[in-house]
Amino acid sequence: MGTEGDDVRVIAGRYRLEARLGRGGMGVVWRATDQLLARRVAVKELAHDGSLSAEEARGRRDRTLREARAVAQLSHPHIIVVHDVVEDGERPCIVMELIDGGSLADRIAEHGPLDAREAARIGADLLSALRAAHTAGVLHRDIKPANVLIESATGRVVLTDFGIAQVAGATTLTETGSFVGSPEYTAPERMSGERTGPASDLWSLGALLCTALSGESPFRRDSLGGILHAVVFAEIRMPAQAAPLLPVVRGLLERDPDRRLDAAEAERMLRAFLDTGRTPAAASAEAGTAGTRHRWPGRSGYTPTHADLPRQLLASAPSSSPASDQPGRERSARGVLVAAVLVAAMAGAGVSAAALLADRGGDGGGTPSSSAPGGTRPAAPTTAPSSPAATATSQERPTAPSGYRVVDDPAGFSLAVPAGFTRASQGDRVFYLSPGETYRLGIKISAPRPGGPLAVMLRAAAAGPGTNPGYRDGRVTETTRDGRPAALWEFTWNGFSAAEGPRHTYDLCWEEDGRMYDVWVSAPVGKARTAREYFDIAVDTLVPHPRTR
Structure with a gap:
């Protein structure tokens, strides 16, 4: 050795x-x-x-x-x-x-995947260790098979290499302004540069269990950009070998850290499997399951009530014309380590607003233009209007956060947009575009449609493969906006061109005072934190003018 x-x-x-x-x-x-x-x-x-x-x-x-x-x-x-x-x-x-024995990574490489019982034993022992560390205010931040030792004589499981551990209230031990950790085992909230805490270690343990059971991380890809996308966006395909421990693995690999299984509950479930051969359900209905009600992170007043509607429902949703209800928006994630790779790959010839907005469903809501891509163009971008519209009362104008300004759009609404964004339009869609058109904020106001916001989004999602090149990872979530029924659709797609690169969309649709409102934000994969902020503030600050009510 x-x-x-x-x-x-x-x-x-x-x-x-x-x-x-x-x-x-x-x-x-x-x-x-x-x-x-x-x-x-x-x-x-x-x-x-x-x-x-x-x-x-x-x-x-x-x-x-x-x-x-x-x-x-x-x-x-x-x-x-x-x-x-x-x-x-x-x-x-x-x-x-000094531990006389090799790592879990060595064992998997030499002897192949573990059976469910051995994986459960190792997982339960590691969860016990994490509970002790987290209680003491210590985060590990690099849980992976290489950092788990197995003592040869006793089989004792030992969590090692706290070399990038973080003590609560302190800067990171290796802080040099760079990302630390192993991307395949890094929680999405850490990957996107957001908060980190004990739940992030538990995500890593979920990925470790998948690796122990199948021999490979579920997030392994050929590139760092691919890993980022897999961790933050892609459907998590559980290995067949994980079936005996599926409630635990699913609960630990919950992307929302507030809904992730905690260490005590996950350990209880694994030890129950060791005792009975069966894994019980989580004691909390909200732990690691889709379909629970929780506050969506951000400032917007919308709250998901059930997520990831079954694919059969999406496929069977009633459809009108293929894109008649196509809202659109693309979400992105901001990876502290990997985003630079993605952004570099996307950097190239600029794509004009006209080319991006013409007759495409993926970058906006509602019914696209009937013209071909080379036909009718949207109006050229102009400076976003900022003077109050005659029909908007001062009581109804939103307040702009720092770095934003309130615009009173002639289409009949006010909202806060980032400073420097310019206005463009295509039919009944209004766009506010960042310099270089990296971020695209869209708004559409229309008459209510059959079935309400949820049905609109389901139909749009069902038509997604035909309207968005490379459409994938789409999901529709029933929610509310200021107490009104709403639906959130998010998906990833390939963008309008190779130069533009992959993009992700957030799209919220709701009804208010006899009108349907659709707000979306589109950005390259790799810029999610900023795109999410733009999205939340747009949804939170949109105020209809009296003439649209």
Whole structure:
């Protein structure tokens, strides 16, 4: 397991480094001997980052020592024991117990996937370890098979490599302004640069269980961009081998962290499987299941009541003309690590507003133009109107957040749009476009349609493959907007051209005072946080003018 013959070194006057056990992005792990206590130990020597200034390097070292000492306070049979934290020159070293055995990744590579019982045992032990760490305010942030050791003689499961752990209230141990972690096992909220917490570790454990059961992560793809899309958007295809533990795996791989199974409940379910051979349902109806009512993150007053309507329902939804109810919008995710790859891939020749808006269903709501792509063009973009419309009362005008401005659109509504967005139109659709048309905000007002907002969105989703090139991962969610029935449709598609690249759409439809309102935001995959903000603020601030009521 080690590389014999390396130069023997003694650090801190007592730890003799004897052979390398492994090397990773965080540093080198050595088999060593504690000469003072005459015991075998493992020493992790953190790598030197030559890109840091002397001051940054000192700050990083201080954080490492402070936070590694906090991790050393953890005492649990399934968490690696940290004996000491020392310095070798300017380089921090963590002294840990030496586990005689390989990693879970090694075991899978050598012997193939685990059976459900062994996977449940490992998962339950890891959940117990995470409960202890989270109670102490420590997040692991890099749970994956390579960081789980299995002791050869006893089968004891040990969670190791807290090297990028985060202590509550502290900056990250390795913080240099870059993403840390393993993308295939990283929770979507971390991937999109949003909040992180104990639930993010539980997502990683769900991905680990899938890997243990099937031999491969469900999010493995050929590129970082593909991994980002798989984690944040794509339908999660559970491996057949996960069937015995499916309630747990599904509950842990819930994209909304507020609905994700917690560690205690997931552990209870796995231990019940070990006792009875059957996995019980989650005790909470809201844990890890679609169909529960919860507040949709953001400022908008809409609340999903059931998500991911069955595909059979989408397929059988009554349809009118293929795109007669086509709202449209595309959502995107902002990956701290991977977005740069996607954005670079998308960068190329600009696509004009006319080309993007002409006779296409994927970038807007309602009935598209009957003209061919080369025919009728939308009006050229103009500066967004900002003076109050004569029919809008001051009491009804929304307030613009910082960086936004209120526009009183001649189509009969007011709302807040980001500063610098310009107006364009196509038939009964109004667009507000960012410079370069990266973000496209659309609004359509029309007469109510049969079945209300939910039926409209179901018909649009059913027609999605015919109106949106590469349409995928579509889902319709019944919700409300200010107490009124509404429906949210989101999907991914290939964009109008190779230069434009993949895009994702958010689209909310609701009825108000005898009219149907449709608001959507479209952006490249890789820019979700910003697109989501634009979407939430647009939905939250839209006020109809009296003449449309």
